[in-house]
Amino acid sequence: MxxxxxxxxxxxxxxxxxxxxxxxxxxxxxxxxxxxxxxxxxxxxxxxxxxxxxxxxxxxxxxxxxxxxxxxxxxxxxxxxxxxxxxxxxxxxxxxxxxxxxxxxxxxxxxxxxxxxxxxxxxxxxxxxxxxxxxxxxxxxxxxxxxxxxxxxxxxxxxxxxxxxGPPTAAMPGVDLAPRNPPPQEFTLRVWPGPRDDWFDTTSLNTLFTAQWQATNHTNRIGIRIEGPTLIRTRNTELPAEGMVPGALQVPPNGKPVLFLTDHPVTGGYPVIAVVHHTDLPLAGQIPPGAHIRFRPHHNPPT
Structure with a gap:
């Protein structure tokens, strides 16, 4: 062929x-x-x-x-x-x-x-x-x-x-089908708490891991604005801009999280309450507007 x-x-x-x-x-x-x-x-x-x-x-x-x-x-x-x-x-x-x-x-x-x-x-x-x-x-x-x-x-x-x-660089692998499970209807993402989880009260941290969240229509390759309970800060001071990574869950002053995806900014000035485990980032990339999301703590340090 x-x-x-x-x-x-x-x-x-x-x-x-x-x-x-x-x-x-x-x-x-x-x-x-x-x-x-x-x-x-x-x-x-x-x-x-x-x-x-x-x-x-x-x-x-x-x-x-x-x-x-x-x-x-x-x-x-x-x-x-x-x-x-x-x-x-x-x-x-x-x-x-x-x-x-x-x-x-x-x-x-x-x-x-x-x-x-x-x-x-x-x-x-x-x-x-x-x-x-x-x-x-x-x-x-x-x-x-x-x-x-x-x-x-x-x-x-x-x-x-x-x-x-471009031209082919290798032989066809001879695979007819590679079955995969479809993306779920409700997305569960493992996250590492922090680095700024100490900017939020205990109730907000518990809410992050117990509430059902929903992706809004404000969704693109940069990030997903998420609707749900309001996360309350314990500090009202300004945070100097610091580095961002894919999967950062940033909380702006309105208390509604933003989940950064692959085209994220490299710095941000709002506290990051948690970061999605890197192995769950492909799943996060499939979250459509309106989908429900749950976050689960992953306490092992990143490698």
């Missing part, structure tokens, strides 16, 4: 609510004000790449809330039509190629001029489309990820965008 001498590209017909190019990010630049960015659900992106013989860090499309439509243009250098494979992972949603349903979590053959369309996810928020050989827009600071906060990397995808596809 592939050829070594060919020209392939993906044409964006519709990006849906938001579609961006993502890989596993650009760590090491926070001292210059640039977060690592990368896929909000890196586990799903890595799986999509493995299913079609790409390195895990290969750039793919992150589609938010479905609606993505793309067309493949793929021809041998002599002008004859060619073909390739794609894979879809992450938030499960209806998907069709030329109107015929296709399944997630396995390789999907795609021929020249074929059109893929995604519906709205039934669970979760972000679906990943990887193509054999990977997307190759120009890199920025060593990554092809779109960072919405800093503006680093490719612009969010628009109708008419054409994304070049």
């Amino acid at each position: 592939t050829a070594t001498a060919r020209d392939c590209r993906l044409e964006i017909l519709s990006p849906g609510p938001l579609a961006t190019v993502q890989d596993l990010g650009r760590p090491g630049w926070s001292h210059l004000g640039v977060s690592a960015s990368g896929a909000a659900d890196p586990d799903s992106l890595a799986l999509a790449n493995r299913l079609i013989g790409n390195p895990e860090n290969t750039a793919a499309i992150e589609a938010t809330w479905g609606g993505l439509r793309i067309r493949l243009h793929c021809r041998h250098r002599n002008g004859t039509p060619s073909a390739t494979y794609i894979a879809l992972t992450g938030a499960p949603c209806p998907a069709t190629v030329n109107g015929r349903p296709v399944a997630l979590n396995g390789p999907i053959p795609l021929n020249d001029t074929d059109t893929l369309a995604l519906g709205t996810p039934q669970r979760g928020l972000r679906t990943y489309l990887a193509i054999r050989g990977g997307l190759q827009p120009p890199p920025a600071l060593g990554s092809r990820s779109t960072d919405l906060l800093s503006g680093t990397g490719p612009a969010p995808l628009q109708p008419g965008t054409h994304l070049p596809v």
Whole structure:
């Protein structure tokens, strides 16, 4: 299904609510004000790449809330039509190629001029489309990820965008299906208390771990504003700006937490009551607006 001498590209017909190019990010630049960015659900992106013989860090499309439509243009250098494979992972949603349903979590053959369309996810928020050989827009600071906060990397995808596809670098793995559980309806995230949990009274700390919270419509790759009980500070002094990390649960003066995700700011001036365990960050990246969230304490120190 592939050829070594060919020209392939993906044409964006519709990006849906938001579609961006993502890989596993650009760590090491926070001292210059640039977060690592990368896929909000890196586990799903890595799986999509493995299913079609790409390195895990290969750039793919992150589609938010479905609606993505793309067309493949793929021809041998002599002008004859060619073909390739794609894979879809992450938030499960209806998907069709030329109107015929296709399944997630396995390789999907795609021929020249074929059109893929995604519906709205039934669970979760972000679906990943990887193509054999990977997307190759120009890199920025060593990554092809779109960072919405800093503006680093490719612009969010628009109708008419054409994304070049690289040549395959390894054989197909021969896997037909990699079954995965869908994202839950209620999300439970493990968190490390602190570093500023001492800025809150005991009742607020107990509330953080016992209340049911809800993601609001103010949700994007930067973070999620969360609705629920008001967390009460015991200090009213100003906090100097300090470093932020993905998963930081920051509490502004209104007492309503904000959960920072992959395009988070690198510093912040409000106290962070807790930080999501790094292994739960891919799950946090799938929280849709309206979903219920619970936080559970994880007391082992980070490694």
